[in-house]
Structure formats: structure tokens, C-alpha cells
Amino acid sequence: MIQRPTRPPRAPEAAARPAARLVAAPGGSSLRRALPALGWFTAVRAAGLLVLAAWCAAERRSPHQLLSARWDSLWYSDIARHGYHWPGYVATATTRGAGARSHLAFFPLLPWLERGIGALTGLAPADAGLAVSAVAALTAAWGIHTVAERSSGRRAAAVLVVLWAALPIGILLSMAYSEALFTALAAWALHGLLRGHWLRAGLLTALAGLTRVSAVALIAAVWVCAAAALWERRGGWPRILAGALLAPAGWLGYVLWTGGPVAYLRVQGAWGNGFDGGWAYGRYIWRQLSGSGLLTGAGVLVFVGLVLWAYWCCLRRRLPLALLVYTGVLTALALGAQAYFNSKPRLLLPAFPLLLPLALYLAGLRPARTTAVLALLALASAVYGAIWLLGPGPP
Template sequence: MTDLETRATPARSGALRRAAPALLGYAAVRALGLIALALWSAARGENPYRLLTARWDSLWYARVAGQGYGYEVRLPNGDVHSDLAFFPLLPWLERLGAAVSPLSYADAGFAVSLAASLAAAWGIFAVADHVYGRRAGVCAVLLWAVLPVGIVQSMAYSESLFTALAAWSLYAVLTGRWVTAGVLALLAGLTRPVGLAVAAAVWAAGAAASGRVRKAAGEGGVPVARRALGMALAPLGAAGYVLWVGHRTGKGPLGYLDVQAGWRNGFDGGWAFARFVAARLTSFPSALAGLALVAGVVLLAWLYLVCVRQRQPLPLLVYAGIVTVLALGAASYFGSKPRLLLPAFPLLLPLARALAGLRPPRPALVTAGLAVASALYGAFWLNGSGPP
């Protein structure tokens, strides 16, 4: 299916019932991951809850929630790590959660992540179900759950919140709810810099719809004003925060880029990542890691080409393409790239379709095996280098 609104939207009363198998399967996979993390951490004398809520980026989010913006760390090499690099929606929700409950900011971040991960799973199901049917929707959610770095979906990070907003914004676009799509894209833009990918998807879909309307000389029941309003709202979150950072730093519209430069982060089209991979290939055993990275990049490119060949709806292609390019093209934090790719769920749809086409019980066996592997890797990962 290639056109928007190609499948009837389920009645609201039955939408949750339709998604229930996907959500229950998702919850089971995430529970398995948390159990594995608890057991692995106990064996090492580590606190698993601390790993989920009080390390790496989660500390920065909680600090913003509690103290507002303005904290920075100056490193001996001259780099400046500023909390302005972190977009505000998650800290706002953490502050709200702490204000209306006895939860700490970190606890509230964990609660937001758990709720958002279920919302993201439901949104992914809604998109895949709308385009390819219910079985593919269930499989898409399970594949997202069993990704090797799926444990991040349960951390006090912004990936789950962003994916939920992105998925439901894309679903709203596919079903012609333009204002809803724009509002959700705006919120996604307040969550992560890659929120611009959601806005671009809304704009691409809106432009394509305008072209079809001109050819058909009719609106097809979708008021032009609502589509224009949705398109206007979509980029305001990301653009607004970037402009605010520029004003606060006194460096104008590009001030946010200077903040990212202080973290040695930016976009160079993948040149630094290519050099990082090449360096791994020069000696053994690091060459095995280098080959795995090459294979991963090739797999991502192949999946995207399959998405194009299978004629995924334009907003999904635009969104997944931009998320993937920004993740691979980032100039630093190479260990974070799998985490940055978590929101690119449309890349999983070809695999979901293939899995859905298998006869029972093969889909269940495949996902169960992947779930165990993901749980063990997530426990090992968080007890080791973890996601920076």
C-alpha cells in the first residue's frame, strides 16, 4: 500500500483490543529484559535500578528537571559539556511527575519511560497494522522490543518518549489527522534534535497530498486549512528550542551547534564514523568488531532499499531515512549509534512482514529466541560500557 488512508481506522473502542497481543508481547519481552538485568547486576553486586535511572544521560535529564538549565562541565582538554544539549520535554515531565507524586526526578523519568515505551509499542503497531495488517503489526512491535539495545526503552532516557510521539504522529499523517500529526511532531521536536525528521515526514506527506489534490481538483474531505496548520505546527518544537538556546548563549540561530561542538558531537556525513570503523579493521581481534559494524551499516542500507521497493508510504520513508542518516552521520559517540537508531522503526517493517508470513509456531520461536538474546545482551551491556 502506498497511498495515505489506505486502510480504515479501527473504532476507538476496539483499537486497544486489536493491539492487545502486541502490547502483551512487548510487555513480556521488556519484563524478561529487566529480570535478566536484575539477575546479572546482582551477580556483580550492582544496583540494576541505578543503571536504569542514575547513569549517563539520565543524570543530565534529572538535573535539568530539578535545577533548570545552566549547568556545564569543563573538561581538562577544554571541551564544555552543557546541559543545553538535552531537549526539554523529558525533564518537564520528570518535574511534573515529581510535583504530583512522591517520586524523585529519576523515578519520574523511569515511570515516563515505561509508559512511553508502551505508547511507542502501540504506535508502532498502529502504523504497521494500518499499512500491512494486524499480524505484521504484532511482529513489528516484537522486533522493536527484541533489538539488541532494547533495554534503553526501559531507561530514564528520551528514546521511548520520542518514538511514541513519532509513531503516533506518523499514524496521524497516514490517517489524515493533520493537526494531531503537527502537534505530536512539535512535541517530538521538544524531545530530541531528530524531531526534525518527524516534521519533515509531515511536510513531505502534506506536499504530496497537495499535489494529489491539485491533480484531482478537489480536497477529498480534508480541509486545506487543517493540513496547512499541521504542517506549520510540526517544526515549531525543535526550531523553537534551538532558537532559544541560540538566544540564551548569545550566539544566534547556530548556538545549539556550538553546544553540540562542546560535546565533540555534530554531523560530518559519517566521515568520522568511517574512520572509526577503518581503524577497527587494522588489527585482530578488533577487526571482528569492525566487520560487524560494516555488516550493520550494509544491513541498514539494504533494509531501507527494501522499504523503498515495497513502496512504504512516503512519510515513513522520509522519517526513517532522516533518522538513519543523522544517526550514522554523527561525528562522535560511536557506541551510541545503535541507541540513536532505536526510533527508526519503519526499517523493521520488511522483517515484520516476512516474520508474519511464516507459519505458526515459527514466528513465536524466532521472537522468543531473539528476546532471550536481547535480554542477555542488555544486561551485559548496562553492566559494562552501557549507552553513553
């Protein structure tokens, strides 16, 4: 009698491998698998807009104006209409890149899209910016789901998407800002790295480099992963090198156009957004703790502690190298920037892997409890977003 061969036992090293690396995405289209999460994402963001609209109606203010024509949205719209330098603009010094409150602090991809969409549809730049953010936010949510599904499973991926939508500053995803666009490019670039699609990762990183200065975190992820792949002598080294060389093209091209890194740093410094490794941030916390802002200082310390603890959890779970490098550099840039405290959560908005440990925990609860927690967070995000925009607003 012929016996059926048995499966060989698992090697000890395979058994000891982190669970996050053993999760395989199920078959079928990534978009079809992400649709339920995208539906919940849309519901959370729609709830935030509805609360904002109702609050604005009570105060006789315009939600459209708050979302499309305040703070950075105005600067992007001005660039879309007039370019970076136009007659009559006097806030920039004569030496390019060395002025105070210069438009050069804002990277060009969003205003380019605003101008192009406006030319095709007749929309005003601000309204085109809202359209870009709406599409980009959904694209980012899809990319976040696909990245998380590959490393942590479908349920955790869905929870992560809802958590990202329900962040206290999630209202930024519905504004004519560049955060949604940058996160969409970053998520799909990271997905390209996880799949070994080096040219796609390099191209998307180059586009991200035309969107925000924080694209250096994505460039670092591409370079470190490329170096690891070459060290391990994986195949396809021409594609790896091509992706690594393409990645910084957008960021480097724009920074050189402004006059070089030193000139761009002067532009950022004039906005109070330079990088000093956290020295100014530390002095701000100390002033709060040693003065009358004890509660504020303690709250800031709790915030910083939670961010660092979340990254430590990512390290302990041994998330993929691309996610760890991207999140680590982005966190260092956010906490080390001179920008005042209100801008820190905004700078960390694209750092979605920081939410993965919490998403994994919530995904392990009973569905009813997970749903209740996410619903409470979505409600809090909607209320906080309305208060934020009707009050101090985003920096």
C-alpha cells in the same frame, strides 16, 4: 427473471497497486486490537528486567541505579532539579549555547515531565523518568502496532512490536532516557499523517521537537506529506498548512532559545555528536579495518549494510510516504553523526519502520516458527541488555 448485477472488474491500476497500500485495518478499537501485541511487548521487556535484576544480584549491584542514575539519566535529572543554568555549574561557558558538556544538548520535555510528576507524586526526578519511560514505551508500542497494521496487516504489526521490544538495545526502553518518549510521539504523529489528521500530526511533531534533536526527521515527513497533499489538491488545505506550520514549533523554539542553530551545533560538537555526513564514522571504520580491529571494522560494515538493506526493502515494498521520509532522514542522521559506534543503534531505535520487512517475512512463516524466532531474539536481548548495562553501558 431479474438478474442480480455483477460487480465490475477491478481496474488494472488497482490490481497493480502495492499490497501494502491495500491493507485495511479491521474494525473496532485500535487499542483492543493491539492488546495481544502489547502483552507480548510487556513480557519481553519484563524478561529483560528480570535477567538484569538477577545478574545485578549476583554482582551485588543495583539495577535501579543502572536504569535511572547513570549517563544521560543524570543530566535529565539535573535539569529537572535545577534547570539549565544554576549557580555553581561551571561546565558551561558564559556564552549560552557555546559551552563544553553543556546541559543544552538535552531537550526539555523529559525533564519537564520529571519535574511535574515529581511535584504531583513526590517521586525523585530519576524515578519519575522511569515512570515516563514505562508509560511512553507502551504508548509507543501501541502506536507502532497501529501504524504497521494500517500499512501491513495485524499479524505483521504484532510481530513488529515484538521485534522492536527485542532489539539488542531494547533495555533503553526501560531506562530514564528520552527514546521511548520520542518514539511514542513519532509513532502517533505518523499515524496522524497516514489518517490525514494534520493538526494532530503537527502538534505531536512539535512535542517531539522538544524531546530530541532527531525530530527533524519527523518534521521532514510532515512537510513532504503536506507538500504532496497540496500538490494533489486534496481538500482541507487550511488544516494541512496549519499542521505543517505547527510541526517545527517545538524544535525551532528550543534551538533558538539555545542561541540559534550554530550555537546548538557547537553544543553538540562539544559532546562529539555533531553531524558531518558520516566522515568521522567512515574514518573510524577505516582505522579498524586497516589496524588491529579488523573484526570490529567488519562488524560495523555489516551493521551499516543491514541498515541500508532494510531501508532499501522499505523502498521496494513502497511503504507510505510518511514512513519512508521519516525513516530515511532518521537513518541519515544516525549514520552521519560524529557520535561513536556504540551510539548508532541507540540513535536508530526510533526508526521502527526499518524492522517492517523482517516483520512481514516472519509473519508469513508458520506460527510455531515465528514464535520460536521471536522467543530466541527476546532471550538474546535480555542477556545482551544486562551485559551492556553492567559493562560499557549506553552512550
